[in-house]
Amino acid sequence: MAPTNSWTRREVLRIAALSGLGAAVASCASEPESPTEQGAGGEPSPTFNEPASKLSGTLSILLWSHFVASHDEWFDAFATDWGKEVGVDVRVDHVDVANVPTQIASELQAGQGHDLMQYIATLSQFEPSVLDLRDINEEASQRYGEQLGICRDSSYNPHTDKYYAFSPGWVPDPGNFRRSLWEPVGLPDGPTTWEELLTGGAEIMKSQDVQLGLGMSQEIDSNMAGHALLWSYGASIQNENEQVVLNSPETIAAVEFMGSLYRDAMTDEVFAWNAASNNEGLIAGKLSYILNSISAYRSLQEVNPEVADDTFFVPALEGPSTALAAQHVMYNYIVPKGAQNPDAAKAFLLHLSDNFALATYESQLYDFPSWPSLAPDLGDWLTDDPFGSNPSDKLAFLGDVNTAAEWSASIGHPGPSSPAIGEILGTYVIPNMFARAVRGNMSPEQSVQRAHAECERIFSNWRRRGLIGG
Amino acid sequence: MADVAHRTRLVDRDGVLGWMFLAPTVVYVIALVAVPFGLAIAFAFSDVTSGDPTYDWAGLENFRRVFDDPVFWQSLWNTLVFTTVSMFFIVLFGKILANILVADFRGKWVVRFLVLLPWTTPVALSSVSWLWLLHSIYSPIDWVLRELGLIETNLYWLGRPNLAMASVIAVHVWRLVPLAAVIMMVGLLSIPRDMDEAARIDGAGYWRRMFEVTIPLTFPLIAVAALFGAIFTFTDMAVVYILTRGGPNNATQVLASWSFLRGIGGGDIGQGAVIALFLFPLLLIAAVLILRAVRRMETL
Structure with missing residues (x-):
């Protein structure tokens, strides 16, 4: 019988095994030393x-459940890995964003809880x-350069000269708009001014x-x-010196403009909204246009790619005075006085800051x-979105951190984000000011006066406690 | 032997046994009612904030600030409106439902089970379901009304003050009617059958028996149902908080939700405590009036 060319099963397995080993070695050899390469x-x-x-x-770390779920998976592993490296047992608890202030308040009242x-x-x-987190704020600025003013304003109290928080991100x-709706009205790139x-x-x-x-509802986006x-x-x-200046012709003009927006382009739906x-x-x-972060768009990419492709963005709209939008989120970390392990908490914050590029990417x-x-x-990344935008430069309008910061402001602008500003935010004084006038319950002048009085009352209360200036 | 005898004597003593049975309730009430109530009074006269638990005497300052705030008076008015209207409908529908539940028909136990569901569902869960039912875009109620040709555009239930108030009241009534119905059903079942039969023999019709026999005999339980309805409506903030957060423009803000927003959302626990304390005298007056009425009926 003439020998055949067919391979035996043993030979096939041997070749397959050698090929697999060779491929593995080759891939290891060609793998870049770091993913950045x-x-x-x-x-x-x-x-x-x-x-x-x-x-x-x-x-123990308490934080919100991120709008982009993949971020939390990364964060938990990131924190745990760091703990293993430095000999600390790290526990991360995520809470729905609406419940975080309640949780923090109850832990501080009890004098125990997360670090x-x-x-x-x-x-x-x-x-x-x-x-006071002055030490790590200063250390971070030494390491990374100057911090953005909007972040400093929400973590530092100039009146008491205290860094009550650490704000790494x-x-x-921006404005989110549907191009297919704005194209027919001659604005395919969306509005650039409030008038448009x-x-x-x-x-x-x-x-x-x-x-x-x-x-114009009692929720954060309306604020x-x-x-x-x-x-x-x-x-x-308020002004830079933490004095209430809400009752002004400019505020009345803004309220009147919101009235025009409501009458011509909105329905009662906007009074019923949640976040x-x-x-x-x-x-x-x-909706043809909303003010929101890119999280709504990221959700759209998953649930409705067609509408996601039709969604585009614009920076803050230009008004009669300037173009500014509030920050959508301002990350603030605090370490309670009763924390069991403040040194680990501070060290972790610096480690998180060292790796904030990862947080940006994973979110x-x-x-x-x-x-x-x-x-x-x-x-x-913004010019060529690694997360599948179509077109891939859809987020390029954000430019970079400094460009986005140019048209962004922290709550409390042009002053700091004081407790008084926090209470005004938490009791929805501003959305209600607009809503009262827009619905016709009060004239714009009366509504602004009432909001001003509410703000004065809140400011005087916190001023009495020595936490704000003015 | 002596020890056993001693223990027997101890258990035989009514006073000791009574206190032993009462003790868990007393501890529960002290720990979860009296202590928080005392704390609320203490906080109302302090400058405690969510970020500063140290106690400093503030006198009547928090009361003055709360009374200066128009939202407080609006919340007080809303609370009274919600409670009064809800109580009326809870008693009315509870009575109707109780009459249905005591009737004999096939599947009575299934119906009783289904009727109780709204009461047994956690309030947060049921409120979220209502949030969807009243949604400004996806509301199935609006969809049905549109399909029937009764409306052209969505009603925006939670975006218009009157509709938002009606929605919150409707959800409260939906939640509490089963409880009222069960309480009143017990009353109906306890009426001796011969009384009803005697009234029939005397020629009394349905409505006359209802108003001259059934309601007077079950009035104490109707009052208890009303009292429960009032207390649960008056002190509840979950429905308002989940459905409207007090909006639109504080049109549905009630004392409980405003106390929470001011105390926790705004961080001013002193003022939050003052607002919450206002629930107490109003509830006390309502409870005293209703219980006095019940006693008067019982002595008739």
Whole structure:
């Protein structure tokens, strides 16, 4: 019998095994030393700096459940890995964003709880019960350069000269619009001014029966929209010296303009909203424009790619005075005076800051760092979105950290985010000021006067406690 | 032997046994009612904030600030309106439902089970369901009304003050009617059958029996149902907080939700405590009036 060319089973297995081994060796040899070498779209590699002192024990961290769920998976592993490296047992608890202030308040009242607590807005009301974080704020600025003013304003009280919080990151609040709705009214790139928002929005409402989405309800996005409009008209709640200046012709003009927006381009729906409503409206195709972060868009990419492709962004709208939007989120970490392991808490915050580029990447470009130097690739990512935007440069309007910060302001602008500002935010004085006038319950002048009186009452209360100036 | 005898004597003593049975309730009431109530009074006269638990005497300052605030008076008015209207409908629908539940029909136990569901569902869960039912875009209620040709556009239940108030009242009534119905059902079942039969023989019709026999005999339980309805409506903030957060423009703000927003959302626990304390005298007056009425009826 002539020998055959067919391979035996043994030979096939041997060749397959050798090929597999060879491929593995080859891939290891060609793997870049760090993921950053993969190019602009790659995930940055984590860095580790030894803490200043020897750490031990446990570290418990309380923070919100991030709008981009993948961030939390990364954060939990990131914190635990750091703990293993430095000999600290780390526990991370996520809480729904609406319940974080309640949780923090109850833990501070009880004098026990987490060592490190985070929230997405100012925590200035907790200043008397938390440690001064001057040391790590100064250390961070030494490491990374100058911190953005909007982040410093929400973590530092100039009146008491105390860093009551540490703010490693923030999130811009651009306008989200549906191009297919704005194209027919001659604004394919969306509105750039409040006046264009009114004329274009009114035309869309008239011709396509789709309304604008600026809330005047008792929820956080309505607060942000109201502040943006006030600032763009040159109005504000307080001045740099923490004196209430709300009752001004500029505020009245802003309230009157909101009335025009409501009459021509919105419905009563905006008085009923909760924090998720404008996202839902955009996803349902029922809103032509909303003020929100890119999280609504990221959700759309998953649930409705067609509408996601039709969603575009604009920076803050230009008003008669300027173009400013409130920060959408401002990350603030506090360490309670009763924390069991404050050294570990501080060391972890510096480690988190060292790696904030990772936080930016894992949050799908939602989180921006407070120190612009911390995400050197952000501009490239925004120009060529690694998370599947179509077109890929859809987020390029954000530019980089500094560019986005130019049209962003912290709550309390032009003053600090004091406890008084926090209470005004928490009791929805500004959305209600707009709503009263817009609904016709009061004239714009009367509504502004009432809001001014409410602000004065709140300011005097906190001034009495020595926590604000003015 | 002596020890056993001693223990027997101890258990046989009514006073000791009574206190032993009462002790858990007393401890519960002291720990979860009296202590928080005392704390609320103490906080009302202090400058305690959510960020500063140290106690400093503030006298009547918090009361003055709360009384200066128009939202407080609006919340007080809303609370009274919600409670009064809700109580009326809770008693009315509870009575109707109780009459249905005592009737004999097939599947009575299934119906009783279903009727009790709104009461047994956690309030947060049921409120979230209502949030969807009243949603400004996706409301199934609006969809049905549109399909029936009764409306052209959505009603925005939670975006218009009157509709928002009606919605919150409706959810309270929906939640509490089953409880009232069960309480009144017990009353109906306790009426001796011969009384009803005697009234029939005397020629009394349905409505006459209802108003001259059934309601007077079950009035104490109707009053208890009303009292429960009032207390649960008056002190509840979950429905308002989840549905409207007090909006639109504080049109549905009630004392309980405003106390929470001011105390926790705004961080001023002293003022939050003052607002919460206002629930007490109003509830006390309502409870005394209702219980006095019940006693008067019982002595007739």
